[in-house]
Amino acid sequence: MLILCASIVIPFSSVKAADPAKGKAIFQQNCASCHNVHKKLTGPALKGVEDRWPDKKLLHQWIHNSASVLASGDKYANDLFAEYNKNAMPAFPAFSNEEIDDILAYIKVEEVKIPGGAAPAAGATAADAKDKGSDNSLLFGIITLVLAVVALILMQINSNLNKLANDKEGTATPESIPFYKNKAYIALFILVLFMVGGYFTINGAIGLGRQKDYMPEQPIFYSHKVHAGINQINCLYCHAGAEKSKHAMIPSENICMNCHKAIKEYAGPELFTAEGKKVDGTAEIHKLYDYVGWDPEAGKYTKPGRPIEWTKIHNLPDHVYFNHSQHTVAGQQQCQTCHGAITEMDEVHQFADLSMGWCINCHRTTKVQFADNNYYSIFEKLHQDIKDKKIDSVTVEMVGGTECQKCHY
Ligand code: HEC
Ligand code: HEC
Ligand code: HEC
Ligand code: HEC
Ligand code: HEC
Ligand code: HEC
Incomplete structure (x- = not known):
């Protein structure tokens, strides 16, 4: 009897309207590094996904833990997994069913919008807000300009009418001062100059030291796509610090040599720099040998090594404290949430802007x-x-x- 009651009550009590706005926040935080509604990124475009998964419960289970759906032998899921090079999606066990419904509602709202124009920028809530801000300031700028022109015309008309009236009464009009000598105009001009200049200076100062999308050229063309993507080497194999300490750490050369004593040639898919120049993977591996002083023919170290000087990409200012293990272990955040689809990048670039707003926004919603x-x-x-x-x-x-x-x- 109790079960019967419960089974009647539960469906009703759990029917709560899904909230696409909430879904958008969750999506941008957790999914946008791999998914877009319209475009294929690391994962499929999610447009129409609910029709592809007629069983909504299974879709929920997939988002909670895709591995469990794959293990159950579901054909659609396993085909999809194969199509995406067995690139596993991270599990999201912490989401409630309502939150997943919010995400799905967001996808539904978004999928009817025109791609490109309204498609969400990956993970860019802050940038979103900024774009809107600049749209408004353009509008306000135009209105201000129009009003200023109207005011000038009115002032001109006023002075002409004054002159006419004076002429009629026979009083002499004082010689009018040209506007560039008029003190009021000059003061106004300086004030405007100050405001515009100040606006740009402050904006520039806030952006100082920020370097979203920064992608320096590295001493060796080392591809994350080849290592962490195609060859599925675990991030922690090289960045063990990310779960143990404050710093994720860049691996030392002897970690590279664990594999590259044996892997002397590159035979994978062709590699290109961001500018489209072809890269010879084998030559890059030989650069590594040169750094560590390894002779691949003799199979031994023949000269003293020197460190590879990787250029650091992510840089927080010294006054900020950030701890990796707190986020990856206690906070259970995925690397990709903060660093983007690293497994798709040949050369790493900075994915998030690392601004204070970025940290705070995530802390508010997570x-x-x-x-x-x-x-x-x-x-x-x-x-x-x-x-x-x-x-x-x-x-x-x-x-x-x-x-x-x-x-x-
Ligand atoms: C690290 C990358 C990554 C992240 C983050 C990610 N996914 Fe995925 N997702 C994938 C890949 C890759 C697939 C394709 C199937 C596979 O290879 O497992 C996929 C498949 C899916 C599918 C099935 C799509 C279809 O066409 O049927 C859904 C639904 C989905 N993801 C939802 C989500 C949601 C919701 C989130 C955020 C809570 C998310 N994903 C986060 C990589 C990701
Ligand atoms: C085989 C070793 C190796 C593996 C595996 C690896 N990385 Fe790296 N990673 C490096 C090296 C070397 C660098 C420095 C060169 C560069 O920036 O490309 C680096 C740089 C980075 C950077 C930029 C650091 C900076 O300078 O700010 C990030 C972020 C990063 N890795 C994340 C990841 C993630 C996430 C994974 C797993 C998906 C991963 N790495 C897997 C070796 C590795
Ligand atoms: C766990 C094993 C492993 C480790 C550790 C490893 N590599 Fe590799 N590396 C590979 C494999 C596998 C390939 C691809 C070979 C192929 O496809 O023919 C490769 C390819 C390469 C290439 C050619 C393709 C490209 O990315 O440009 C370079 C250069 C390279 N590795 C440098 C490094 C450096 C530098 C490190 C240390 C930071 C390192 N590797 C660590 C396994 C490893
Ligand atoms: C993707 C989401 C996300 C982003 C982005 C993020 N954090 Fe966090 N942060 C978390 C989570 C989740 C926790 C809670 C971890 C725990 O349970 O201790 C946390 C906890 C913290 C704490 C400890 C707070 C406390 O009360 O003990 C500090 C400090 C912190 N983060 C700093 C930062 C800084 C600095 C940045 C930006 C450079 C940042 N975080 C960006 C998710 C995030
Ligand atoms: C909550 C966001 C967040 C998560 C999750 C995260 N990182 Fe980072 N990562 C950062 C920030 C912020 C920096 C810049 C730190 C600094 O400058 O002190 C950074 C820097 C790095 C660096 C440069 C070296 C260093 O330690 O400063 C590497 C490598 C790196 N991360 C790898 C990883 C890997 C691998 C994972 C997953 C196991 C991961 N990160 C998860 C935010 C994150
Ligand atoms: C979740 C972490 C976090 C918290 C909490 C936080 N900040 Fe920040 N703050 C940052 C980061 C990251 C930066 C660096 C931003 C950059 O480089 O643009 C920053 C930068 C600043 C700056 C330098 C100005 C700038 O934009 O570079 C000031 C001032 C500042 N914070 C004040 C505060 C005050 C006051 C509070 C409390 C109300 C606070 N912060 C709370 C992460 C945080």
């Missing part, structure tokens, strides 16, 4: 693993609120993730 976590046992009030069902989850912000001193030394 939930922490709160229950049964000793780290959070001090938050008695939040635990009580969950017990009292006042809240159903806790974001990073609620545990202090937006307090200045957490991120600033």
Whole structure:
């Protein structure tokens, strides 16, 4: 009887309108590095995905944990997996069913928009807002200009009428001063110059040191797509620090040599630089030998090595504290969320703008693993609120993730 009641009540209580705005935030945070609604990126374009998955429960299960759907032997899923070079999608066990519905609702809203024009920029909430801002400022600029011209014309008419009236009465009109000598005009001009100049200076200063999309040329053309993509080498094999310490760390040459003592030639797909120049992979491997002093013919080290001077791409200012292990282990964030589709990049570029807004936005929307976590046992009030069902989850912000001193030394 109880089960019967429950099965009647649950479907009704769980019918809550899905919220595409919420879905958009979740999508941009977690999915946009690999998916676009209209375009194929690392993963398929998600337009019309609900029609491709007639079983909604299975689609939910896929997003929660695609590996479990693949393991169940579902044909569509396994074909798709093969089509995408067995590139596994990360699991998202923390999402509730409502949140997945929000994402699907967002895709539904987005798929009717014209691609290109309205398609969301990957992961760029901040950039989105900025674009809108500049659209508005253009509009305001035009309105200001029109109003200024109207005001000038009116002033001209006014002075002409004054002159006419004076002539009629026979009083002499004082010699009019040309506008470039008029003190009021000069003061106004300087004021405007200050405001425009100040606007650009401040904008420039905020952007100083930011370098989204930065992609320096590296001493060796080392491709993440070849290593982490095609050959599926785990990120942590080379960046072990990302789960253990503050820094992810760049691997030392002897880690490269674990494999490259044996792999002397490159026989994979053709490689190109961003400018479209062809790269000889074998020659690049020999650059590595030159750095470490390895003689591939003799099979031994013949001269002292020197370090490869990789150019660092991601740089936070010194006053910011950022810790990798806190984000990848405690926070369970995927590398790709912050670094983009690294497995598709031959040359790494900076995916996120690393601005303060970027950190804060994620802290506002991302939930922490709160229950049964000793780290959070001090938050008695939040635990009580969950017990009292006042809240159903806790974001990073609620545990202090937006307090200045957490991120600033
Ligand atoms: C690291 C890259 C990556 C991320 C992040 C990612 N996906 Fe995927 N997704 C894939 C790949 C690759 C596939 C193709 C199937 C496969 O290879 O497993 C896929 C397939 C899918 C499919 C099936 C598409 C179809 O055509 O039937 C859905 C739905 C999906 N992803 C939703 C999501 C959602 C929702 C998120 C965010 C919560 C997300 N994905 C995040 C890589 C990713
Ligand atoms: C075989 C070793 C290796 C593997 C595997 C590897 N990387 Fe790297 N990674 C490097 C080297 C070497 C560099 C420095 C050269 C460069 O920037 O391309 C680097 C650079 C990076 C950078 C830029 C660092 C900077 O300078 O700011 C990021 C981000 C990164 N890797 C992420 C990843 C992710 C994510 C994965 C897994 C998908 C991964 N790497 C797998 C060797 C590796
Ligand atoms: C776990 C094994 C492994 C490690 C570690 C490794 N590589 Fe490779 N590397 C490979 C494989 C596999 C290929 C592809 C060979 C092929 O397709 O013929 C490759 C190809 C290359 C190439 C040619 C293609 C390209 O990316 O330009 C270069 C250069 C290279 N590796 C440099 C490095 C450097 C530098 C490191 C250390 C940061 C490193 N590798 C670490 C396995 C490894
Ligand atoms: C993709 C989402 C995401 C982004 C982007 C992000 N964080 Fe976080 N951050 C988290 C999560 C999730 C946690 C909670 C980890 C935990 O449970 O301890 C966290 C926790 C933290 C904490 C500890 C907060 C506390 O209350 O103990 C600091 C400090 C922090 N992040 C700094 C940063 C900085 C600095 C940046 C930007 C350079 C940043 N984060 C960007 C998701 C993110
Ligand atoms: C929450 C966002 C976030 C996640 C998740 C994340 N990173 Fe980073 N990563 C950053 C930021 C921010 C920097 C710049 C750090 C700095 O300048 O101090 C960075 C820098 C790096 C660097 C340059 C070297 C260093 O330690 O500064 C590498 C390599 C790297 N990340 C690899 C990874 C790998 C591999 C993963 C997944 C295991 C990962 N990152 C997950 C945000 C993130
Ligand atoms: C989640 C982490 C985080 C928190 C919380 C945070 N900041 Fe920041 N803040 C950053 C990052 C990252 C930068 C570097 C931005 C850049 O390089 O553009 C930054 C930069 C700044 C700057 C330098 C100006 C600039 O744009 O470079 C000031 C000032 C600042 N923060 C003040 C504050 C104050 C005040 C608070 C508390 C209300 C605060 N921050 C909270 C991450 C954080």
